[in-house]
Amino acid sequence: MTEAPASLPAITLLIAAPRGFCAGVDRAIVIVERAIEKYGAPVYVRHEIVHNKFVVDSLKAKGAVFVEELDQVPDGVPVVFSAHGVPKAVPAKAESRGLDYLDATCPLVSKVHRQAERQVEAGRHILFIGHRGHPEVVGTFGQVPSGTMTLIETVEDAEAFSPADPDGLAFLTQTTLSVDDTAAIVAALQRRFPAITAPKGEDICYATSNRQTAVKAIAAQCDAVYVIGAPNSSNSLRLVEVSEREGTPARLIQRADEIDFEWLATVRTLGLTAGASAPEILVREVVTRIGERYQVEERQVETARETIAFKLPRGLETR
Template identity: 75%
Template sequence: MSLPKPELQLLIAAPRGFCAGVDRAIKIVELAIERFGPPVYVRHEIVHNRFVVDRLRGLGAVFVQELDEVPDGRPVVFSAHGVPKVVPAAAQARGLDYLDATCPLVSKVHRQAERLIEAGRHILFIGHDGHPEVIGTFGQVPPGTMTLIESIEDVALLEPADPGNLSFLTQTTLSVDDTAQIVEALQVRFPAILAPRSEDICYATSNRQAAVKTIASHCERMLVIGAPNSSNSLRLAEVAERSGAPARLIQRAADIDWDWLGTPRIVGLTAGASAPEILVREVVEALAERFEVTEEIGEHEPERMTFKLPRELVA
């Protein structure tokens, strides 16, 4: 006779998972494969999620690191994180058909950067060194016109040539709380610094972090579904930890560390903006094999943001 499973209350954050920019980027690859036939080349991972990338690869997408890996005559898609200006320029020079899947909220930051440089401002860009979005944004403006800020400590070390002519922008997938602290430090040190007209951190990043804060204080453990190179997913795990819930980032149910999880009574679950809902259900099913699970979805306002697809794919 088998022993009864321990009871587990599973608090599932809402909103979670795919955002409008990720949804659009994936749809662009799918439609490009339908329109042009396979293979369709994609420069870098379209979004930071192995499951999504593997599924698209199965449909006929070929993921490459650089444009010179794309053969002549085949279409190429640029990832949701954005690319430096030299990339589409190189595609045009080779006569390649290309589709830009850059999230429109990232493109908005690109346009802001261009306008600030045209106005003669030096930009302090808050972000993570080496992240594709940061590389893409720096690639919109001439070298030397933008400085990367990763921490409050970086603010203290700044020695700008013209302290009265500064502006700041931010990566769209940062920690809301950390970024607010860095912005405050910048404004204290440089009172004349020009802020963006609206928040650069995207609605999906902010909403998912707020949803985690809502449930984390009630949880003994928190599972965050997302890739280790996904900035917004890493931030969700950090937010959970700061809210009192020990958190682990997992890519799939197979990554759950059952020894670490133990036999808690309440566990929180969320997913980064690049993680599909099918992976959430996979984790729920894995938990249900070991626990008597009761699911509770966090209260939230539905996200209704949508972004238009490129005209060449819907004509």
């Protein structure tokens, strides 16, 4: 970090831990990198591999080509499916075209997919708690026949839902939701439908929960919080909401050049965290930029240690 002159104002940075990359994001990025090494460029990726422009641009520079639909992938080149998961129709279409594909779906999202299949096989209608249009929601709905799943976005949705068979319901959730908001929706569903089947274990992933807990830990001690992440990153947006719910103003930024120093004019203690698809290099970039205007005292506040790692697909394990 650049040494700031003594005349600069002081600021304390409380940096949340855990923050940044989770195991699923790390695995997805490595899958694209290894695929480029194995097959050579270009390797096509359907949808942003993770929701972060810096990561996407870095992979583009290495030979990845990002597209929204499989129709945009030429014949004869490999394609990677993003960490958010895809409907079953997508790999089926890839196979019908003879495309080599690699599935970078986070294993924790895949776990939700399998649970959805099992609940439908058991004859239950699924209430899926999530955000309309998010790629993970689209992918999960695409695992089961149309009409077997209903999206629930709010407590109001939970209160309004009218099932054909109140005793034949199950619920599942998107992995990147607000822990507190989801608990309120689940409570409403369980009150209205006591027989509803809950998922085995928690659907909201460990990384989402851990990052929200870490933000809660720093927010109470801060005047403001910056969350590094993309505006289309569900887990990053939830971190902003968690801070604000604790009574601490928060903003989402993607890079250091988005820092609003006027907003920081009265801030003496600033919280800093990063969503699960934001690399640590962006955290350090923000700290360095703040250090150009302030004398920075940097403290890390650790609430959990993450040791989870996921295996790579067969054929990509070793270089």
